[in-house]
Amino acid sequence: MTQRLLGPRAMQRAASIAFIVGFFLLWEAACVVFSISPFVLPRPSAVLMTLIERFPALVPHIVQTLMTTMIGFAAGVFTGIVLGALVGSSKIAYDTAYPLLVGFSSIPKVAVVPIFVLWFGSGTVPAILTSYVICIFPIVVNVATGLATTSPEQQDVLKALGASRREILFNISLPSAMPYLFAALKVAITLAFVGTVLSETVAANRGIGNVMMIATSNFDVPLVFAGLFLLAVMGVVLYGLFSLLERRVCGWASRGADTPLA
Amino acid sequence: MNTAQNTPMGRFDDAAIVLEDTAVTYGRGETATRALDTTSLVLRDGEFVALVGPSGCGKSTILKLAAGLLPASEGYVFVGGREISARAARVGIAFQNATMLPWLSVRDNIMLPLKIVSPFKAGYRSKKATEYRERADALLAQVGLDGFGDKYPWQLSGGMLQRASLCRALIHEPRVLLLDEPFGALDQFTREELWGILQDLWLDKKPTVLLVTHDLREAAYLASRVCIMSPRPGRIVEDRAVDFQRPRTVARTYDNDFIKLMQDLRALITHDGPNTVGSAAS
Numbered sequence: 001m002t003q004r005l006l007g008p009r010a011m012q013r014a015a016s017i018a019f020i021v022g023f024f025l026l027w028e029a030a031c032v033v034f035s036i037s038p039f040v041l042p043r044p045s046a047v048l049m050t051l052i053e054r055f056p057a058l059v060p061h062i063v064q065t066l067m068t069t070m071i072g073f074a075a076g077v078f079t080g081i082v083l084g085a086l087v088g089s090s091k092i093a094y095d096t097a098y099p100l101l102v103g104f105s106s107i108p109k110v111a112v113v114p115i116f117v118l119w120f121g122s123g124t125v126p127a128i129l130t131s132y133v134i135c136i137f138p139i140v141v142n143v144a145t146g147l148a149t150t151s152p153e154q155q156d157v158l159k160a161l162g163a164s165r166r167e168i169l170f171n172i173s174l175p176s177a178m179p180y181l182f183a184a185l186k187v188a189i190t191l192a193f194v195g196t197v198l199s200e201t202v203a204a205n206r207g208i209g210n211v212m213m214i215a216t217s218n219f220d221v222p223l224v225f226a227g228l229f230l231l232a233v234m235g236v237v238l239y240g241l242f243s244l245l246e247r248r249v250c251g252w253a254s255r256g257a258d259t260p261l262a
Numbered sequence: 263m264n265t266a267q268n269t270p271m272g273r274f275d276d277a278a279i280v281l282e283d284t285a286v287t288y289g290r291g292e293t294a295t296r297a298l299d300t301t302s303l304v305l306r307d308g309e310f311v312a313l314v315g316p317s318g319c320g321k322s323t324i325l326k327l328a329a330g331l332l333p334a335s336e337g338y339v340f341v342g343g344r345e346i347s348a349r350a351a352r353v354g355i356a357f358q359n360a361t362m363l364p365w366l367s368v369r370d371n372i373m374l375p376l377k378i379v380s381p382f383k384a385g386y387r388s389k390k391a392t393e394y395r396e397r398a399d400a401l402l403a404q405v406g407l408d409g410f411g412d413k414y415p416w417q418l419s420g421g422m423l424q425r426a427s428l429c430r431a432l433i434h435e436p437r438v439l440l441l442d443e444p445f446g447a448l449d450q451f452t453r454e455e456l457w458g459i460l461q462d463l464w465l466d467k468k469p470t471v472l473l474v475t476h477d478l479r480e481a482a483y484l485a486s487r488v489c490i491m492s493p494r495p496g497r498i499v500e501d502r503a504v505d506f507q508r509p510r511t512v513a514r515t516y517d518n519d520f521i522k523l524m525q526d527l528r529a530l531i532t533h534d535g536p537n538t539v540g541s542a543a544s
């Protein structure tokens with residue numbers, strides 16, 4: 001009966017929301033039924049109350065974490081695109097640099113935080129650098145792959161017209177690398193948050209990571225969870241923004257990009 | 263004379279494409295593949311030449327030479343009287359895959375050459391919404407794709423894409439049109455319909471056409487000359503004029519003289535070799 005009331009898209013959305021609400025209800029119920037101590041796992045309602053009460057005090061930290069992440073992310077995206085373009089510009093560069101890139105990207109980025117703190121002291125700078133470093137690699141790898149895998153026949157059509165390398169880059173390589181770039185951006189923005197919070201936890205006196213750190217040492221468990229919740233919301237909102245942008249910029253990629261035969 | 267016998271360029275005043283003792287070897291050392299044996303070929307301005315031969319004999323290689331996409335390992339290639347080496351000549355080209363860019367509308371795909379080729383590119387920004395757009399739409403109408411300009415490639419069938427691909431190859435009115443098995447992936451009815459369209463487009467502007475195909479009927483229907491190649495490393499072993507009156511029709515391809523021609527050509531391909539063929543080239 002209900003499928004006539006809502007379209008398939010709306011149904012899907014309703015199901016997602018029901019699932020999320022259900023998750024929190026279950027959590028709340030479990031806390032009550034098993035009488036779990038709020039020092040171990042606070043009830044979502046308690047977390048929400050804490051969040052509302054403390055929100056004015058949390059705002060500067062939210063701004064701090066968001067700004068740090070966005071600066072690191074923006075710089076990482078820029079560097080990643082430039083490096084990716086260099087690596088993906090020729091087959092030789094790609095084959096040469098790829099193993100090194102994979103090696104670098106498999107280093108756990110946590111390990112660089114103490115080094116940045118050592119070099120730059122605690123505060124905003126190591127946090128920016130950590131989120132910067134952590135989101136470069138997925139972008140480099142994806143942009144390079146996107147550029148290196150453009151169809152040779154599409155390029156031949158332009159070359160036969162006497163197109164310059166630049167014209168081929170702007171008319172073929174870059175547009176066809178867009179889906180790769182957006183896939184990387186969505187991964188990178190979440191990673192950038194991880195980087196910022198990681199560094200804030202270790203060495204900072206502001207930011208959500210720092211708030212959670214202090215709350216932990218004060219056994220203010222609801223505040224810890226409130227911090228987690230804020231991070232999740234920021235991550236989801238930014239991810240959503242990039243998904244929207246992706247659909248606008250390269251919607252073509254999700255609709256049967258392969259050409260049918262005859 | 264169809265073959266270039268060590269002659270200076272000046273001899274071929276009306277030559278659109280000249281291959282002079284051209285050979286191509288891919289790779290070097292152990293993995294070197296001789297793709298094209300020493301070959302000479304002249305296409306006069308406005309001629310329609312079909313290149314037929316067994317798979318892997320170097321047909322696409324010849325096409326790429328003429329498009330300036332591939333340097334000759336030996337010999338020379340002239341297109342429009344200029345030698346082309348690395349620099350590509352401004353030719354129109356279409357492949358078996360339509361190779362439309364999926365992020366552009368059909369019209370924008372077709373207008374792509376106008377964005378690249380002089381003198382059109384100078385006015386691209388100001389004319390793309392007016393003059394160029396009308397030009398693209400007129401061409402689309404000519405191939406039976408009236409009103410499909412705003413569609414995207416994924417919304418078109420294979421036959422429609424191939425029509426669009428022809429439009430893109432022709433929009434800048436190139437003097438040379440290079441077609442690599444453009445109808446190879448299409449069903450017979452679509453293919454025959456497109457022969458008619460291609461013939462009309464050719465009769466309209468008379469560009470020089472080099473058509474690679476493995477379909478003898480297609481070659482005989484469309485071409486004013488058919489060149490047959492030997493297996494790899496290929497050479498042109500037969501160069502046959504096709505004088506049937508134009509415009510030709512599909513029905514015409516079932517007439518006796520037409521069938522006779524196709525049988526002759528088929529015999530050359532299936533049991534070829536200099537012994538059976540005689541020495542048509544070099």
Ligand SMILES: Nc1ncnc2c1ncn2[C@@H]1O[C@H](COP(=O)(O)OP(=O)(O)O)[C@@H](O)[C@H]1O
Pocket residue numbers: 288289295296297315316317318319320321322323324494
């Ligand atoms: N890029 C390449 N590298 C190495 N060998 C190639 C390359 N392109 C084509 N060849 C070889 O050259 C020969 C001729 O190729 P091609 O001109 O594409 O033949 P066809 O007549 O089928 O179009 C084939 O044997 C093919 O394997």
Ligand SMILES: [Mg+2]
Pocket residue numbers: 321322442
């Ligand atoms: Mg081929």
